[in-house]
Amino acid sequence: MRKFGTAAILAGGKSTRMGFDKQLLKINEKKLIDKLVSKLSVEFEEIIVVTNSPEYYLDFNFKVVKDIIVEKGPLSGIHAGLKESNSQFVYFIACDMPNINLKYIRYMKYKIRDLDMDIKACVTRFGVNIEPFNGFYSKDIVLDIEDYLAQGKRSLNQLIKQLQTYYVEEEEARMFSPNWDMFLNLNTKEDLEYFLKDNCNIS
Numbered sequence: 634m635r636k637f638g639t640a641a642i643l644a645g646g647k648s649t650r651m652g653f654d655k656q657l658l659k660i661n662e663k664k665l666i667d668k669l670v671s672k673l674s675v676e677f678e679e680i681i682v683v684t685n686s687p688e689y690y691l692d693f694n695f696k697v698v699k700d701i702i703v704e705k706g707p708l709s710g711i712h713a714g715l716k717e718s719n720s721q722f723v724y725f726i727a728c729d730m731p732n733i734n735l736k737y738i739r740y741m742k743y744k745i746r747d748l749d750m751d752i753k754a755c756v757t758r759f760g761v762n763i764e765p766f767n768g769f770y771s772k773d774i775v776l777d778i779e780d781y782l783a784q785g786k787r788s789l790n791q792l793i794k795q796l797q798t799y800y801v802e803e804e805e806a807r808m809f810s811p812n813w814d815m816f817l818n819l820n821t822k823e824d825l826e827y828f829l830k831d832n833c834n835i836s
């Protein structure tokens with residue numbers, strides 16, 4: 634299968650809850666970011682890490698970009714990732730999400746390609762809630778993000794609701810990840826300990 638498109642890993646947050654920079658997370662001695670990159674590069678032609686610490690990536694073989702509008706949370710990273718990408722749609726994942734599900738990513742990617750609709754985002758919805766990561770955003774929303782941030786707003790989920798968004802519903806998404814583990818993120822040391830207990834042999 635031909636690989637195409639861009640994936641971006643958001644790695645520019647404050648990691649307040651974890652207590653150390655989450656982009657340095659290691660799972661079984663291996664940096665989680667490296668694991669994400671190696672899985673994503675099976676599917677995507679271009680990989681971008683959006684970080685404000687480029688010094689961590691000196692011998693990294695992929696594109697590293699910094700936030701352009703700084704200190705606005707994940708939207709800062711999505712904005713920079715979209716601006717710097719070579720693709721119309723960019724897949725975004727957080728640097729603390731260990732369970733990449735390539736089948737689901739591929740499913741969304743082809744859905745977007747084949748949809749006969751002008752959409753600006755494709756994310757998963759469960760009930761009234763949205764999973765903003767492990768989803769795709771269009772380069773067309775760069776200006777929307779700039780306007781939104783200029784108004785002092787920061788909520789990614791609220792912005793998604795304003796956009797022409799295609800929602801994959803929970804029932805469909807659970808076919809790929811019955812226990813929802815593809816959306817797991819490691820925000821705290823407890824999350825990490827719990828994850829490592831179950832995954833000490835993860836490759």
Ligand SMILES: Nc1nc2c(ncn2[C@@H]2O[C@H](COP(=O)(O)OP(=O)(O)OP(=O)(O)O)[C@@H](O)[C@H]2O)c(=O)[nH]1
Pocket residue numbers: 643644645646647648649650651655683684685700703704705706707708709710711726727728729820
């Ligand atoms: N590039 C970039 N990424 C960000 C920024 N803020 C958050 N992120 C990323 O967005 C994802 C979700 O962030 P959160 O875990 O909610 O926030 P965080 O700041 O990393 O962590 P907390 O301080 O514990 O809330 C993570 O992958 C972060 O690295 C930012 O300002 N710039």
